[in-house]
Amino acid sequence: MWYDRREMNKLVVVESPTKARTLGKFLGEEFKVVSSMGHVRDLPKSELGVDVEHDFQPHYLIAKGKKKTTTMLKKAAREADLLFLATDPDREGEAIAWHILEVTKAPKAQRVVFHEITEEAIAEAFAHPRELDLKLVDSQQARRILDRLVGYQLSPLLWRKVRAGLSAGRVQSVAVRLIVEREREREAFKPQEYWEIEARLQKGEQQTFTAKLVEKGGKKITLGGKEEADQVVAELKEADYEVVKVEKKERRRYPYPPFTTSTLQQAAVNVLGFSAARTMRVAQNLYEAGLITYHRTDSVTLSEKALKEIRGFIRKEYGSSYLPEIANRYKTRVRLAQEAHEAIRPTKVELRAESLEAGGDEKKLYELIWRQAVACQVVPAVYEQVNVEIKADGYLFKVVGSKLLFDGFTRVTGGAGEDKGLPEQKVGDKLSLVELLPSQHFTEPPPRYTEATLVKALEEEGIGRPSTYAPIISTIQGRGYVSKEGNQLRPEDVGIVVSDLLVAYFPKVVDLSFTARMEEELDEIAKGERQWVPVVAEFYEPFAKDLEKAQQNIDKSSVTTLEETAESCPECGKPLVVKLGKYGRFYSCSGFPECKFTKPFIETIGMKCPGCGEGEVIVKRTRRGKIFYGCSRYPKCQWASWRKPEKEGEEDEKEPPQG
Numbered sequence: 018m019w020y021d022r023r024e025m026n027k028l029v030v031v032e033s034p035t036k037a038r039t040l041g042k043f044l045g046e047e048f049k050v051v052s053s054m055g056h057v058r059d060l061p062k063s064e065l066g067v068d069v070e071h072d073f074q075p076h077y078l079i080a081k082g083k084k085k086t087t088t089m090l091k092k093a094a095r096e097a098d099l100l101f102l103a104t105d106p107d108r109e110g111e112a113i114a115w116h117i118l119e120v121t122k123a124p125k126a127q128r129v130v131f132h133e134i135t136e137e138a139i140a141e142a143f144a145h146p147r148e149l150d151l152k153l154v155d156s157q158q159a160r161r162i163l164d165r166l167v168g169y170q171l172s173p174l175l176w177r178k179v180r181a182g183l184s185a186g187r188v189q190s191v192a193v194r195l196i197v198e199r200e201r202e203r204e205a206f207k208p209q210e211y212w213e214i215e216a217r218l219q220k221g222e223q224q225t226f227t228a229k230l231v232e233k234g235g236k237k238i239t240l241g242g243k244e245e246a247d248q249v250v251a252e253l254k255e256a257d258y259e260v261v262k263v264e265k266k267e268r269r270r271y272p273y274p275p276f277t278t279s280t281l282q283q284a285a286v287n288v289l290g291f292s293a294a295r296t297m298r299v300a301q302n303l304y305e306a307g308l309i310t311y312h313r314t315d316s317v318t319l320s321e322k323a324l325k326e327i328r329g330f331i332r333k334e335y336g337s338s339y340l341p342e343i344a345n346r347y348k349t350r351v352r353l354a355q356e357a358h359e360a361i362r363p364t365k366v367e368l369r370a371e372s373l374e375a376g377g378d379e380k381k382l383y384e385l386i387w388r389q390a391v392a393c394q395v396v397p398a399v400y401e402q403v404n405v406e407i408k409a410d411g412y413l414f415k416v417v418g419s420k421l422l423f424d425g426f427t428r429v430t431g432g433a434g435e436d437k438g439l440p441e442q443k444v445g446d447k448l449s450l451v452e453l454l455p456s457q458h459f460t461e462p463p464p465r466y467t468e469a470t471l472v473k474a475l476e477e478e479g480i481g482r483p484s485t486y487a488p489i490i491s492t493i494q495g496r497g498y499v500s501k502e503g504n505q506l507r508p509e510d511v512g513i514v515v516s517d518l519l520v521a522y523f524p525k526v527v528d529l530s531f532t533a534r535m536e537e538e539l540d541e542i543a544k545g546e547r548q549w550v551p552v553v554a555e556f557y558e559p560f561a562k563d564l565e566k567a568q569q570n571i572d573k574s575s576v577t578t579l580e581e582t583a584e585s586c587p588e589c590g591k592p593l594v595v596k597l598g599k600y601g602r603f604y605s606c607s608g609f610p611e612c613k614f615t616k617p618f619i620e621t622i623g624m625k626c627p628g629c630g631e632g633e634v635i636v637k638r639t640r641r642g643k644i645f646y647g648c649s650r651y652p653k654c655q656w657a658s659w660r661k662p663e664k665e666g667e668e669d670e671k672e673p674p675q676g
């Protein structure tokens with residue numbers, strides 16, 4: 018057993034002080050637990066650090082600010098008889114462990130892996146230590162090197178061809194591409210007008226209800242414009258309304274599986290308004306405090322022990338009628354589930370959010386995780402659904418009523434929905450028409466991505482992994498390629514220019530299926546089915562050729578052109594174009610470089626400056642791409658605002674209509 022070697026001096030290394038404290042509580046006095054404070058080594062900042070001539074050998078340095086930590090680790094390792102590497106249970110954790118081993122050169126080291134920091138899991142892990150898994154380390158190393166090659170070699174190209182200071186990443190660029198393409202779909206979208214007609218109906222003196230027109234002459238009805246709708250309304254006014262079908266059935270609503278990283282991030286955006294990065298930060302705190310299982314996972318499996326505890330809790334708290342006969346088991350959908358083998362769940366189901374000693378964010382996220390994990394083991398909610406069809410001469414109306422019969426899992430999560438009651442009806446009932454309600458609508462363009470839908474898309478396309486969703490989303494915003502408008506992700510001009518450049522010159526780097534395949538190859542390295550050097554080489558050789566071509570062929574002037582305009586150059590008469598410059602958009606002559614004419618691009622909102630009353634309010638952007646409002650008389654007038662100024666009293670200033 019693991020505690021038999023009590024006389025030995027054992028050192029345990031983890032990556033954070035909080036985790037060290039939590040772990041320390043469960044280990045005996047012969048264990049000394051220290052923190053590496055994250056990575057101890059990394060590639061250099063100032064140079065590529067990868068020898069592309071010699072099998073991509075990486076050149077690692079002690080990470081910035083880690084001198085003291087590594088000295089401490091080396092000393093502690095020398096004094097210990099045995100070193101346990103207890104970093105997080107995924108590839109990055111394995112890589113951190115390997116670096117620690119490389120730095121300390123401890124002669125006797127073992128790896129311990131656990132997915133929750135609880136007494137039982139820790140005892141189990143230390144009872145079965147293993148060797149470091151170099152396949153996992155290689156996979157992580159290959160990812161790091163691929164990202165480094167792309168990042169460090171594309172960036173200088175972007176500095177020369179687009180704008181200084183830019184940087185591009187491998188998977189991030191694919192995410193930006195998705196957002197840019199969605200924006201183009203939206204711009205190209207032409208809204209179509211359509212009309213809907215509802216009828217408020219009544220049987221005798223009963224409560225009125227509203228049914229929707231769905232068919233004419235047995236076919237789905239579509240109404241394109243007002244005239245058409247008016248015509249139908251006129252006919253419906255004269256029609257006789259009769260119930261032709263009443264169908265009652267039971268409908269079951271099932272709970273969702275317990276959270277994976279991806280679904281947790283999506284729910285936290287939608288329910289709590291947390292960004293993916295904030296969710297991961299808070300989840301990290303909960304994990305390190307021993308409150309939840311490891312939060313980087315794509316598995317929806319729950320351990321037998323967890324199932325037993327959750328089922329016991331449900332029986333005790335809600336009663337047996339809420340408990341399915343056998344536990345609900347969910348299948349992990351992702352093709353190649355990574356190493357972590359459980360969903361995200363509370364480590365102790367008895368522990369409720371309100372009794373946690375934790376911050377507000379931690380309590381909120383814990384509650385979300387708790388509900389999902391408990392609800393997934395509860396029976397479905399049951400509704401009685403009534404479908405009623407009403408004939409009105411050649412037209413058919415439909416209405417659906419719904420009543421909750423048993424709340425099931427919604428007892429835990431809430432959200433059972435309101436009952437939608439309908440008066441009792443039977444086939445042959447005559448109804449009287451109270452009123453017809455025609456309404457105008459327009460088809461909507463595909464919505465912009467939110468952090469939630471982007472995470473979902475990345476997962477579905479196979480181009481993200483539990484450890485990468487949040488960093489991808491933070492990076493594309495941090496680099497100014499994408500900004501948030503409310504919770505929608507909108508591409509900035511620089512994001513559009515860089516994305517178009519990459520699509521044109523590095524089609525593979527931003528290709529969805531190629532990137533997905535790359536992720537699979539990293540999985541294959543982790544499983545020992547492939548070696549990392551050939552995988553990197555296969556990527557790098559064509560990439561290096563593309564890079565050379567791009568350096569020669571990209572014309573800075575044309576890649577930075579955003580739009581054509583109808584305006585002519587006052588100097589040479591050629592059309593003006595809108596270009597992306599160092600500080601955003603400007604007008605340039607399409608005859609550049611022969612004609613050097615430029616003028617500032619001013620986006621107005623048709624309003625006088627609230628500061629001076631003379632200048633125009635203009636839309637400006639910070640270097641990061643965040644929109645703000647300023648005065649056209651700047652620097653004479655210093656008025657500026659993050660918020661779009663209200664057009665106060667605008668109505669009063671308008672002249673009254675004449676005649």
Ligand SMILES: [Zn+2]
Nearest residue numbers: 586589606612
């Ligand atoms: Zn010109």
Ligand SMILES: [Zn+2]
Nearest residue numbers: 626629648654
């Ligand atoms: Zn002003």
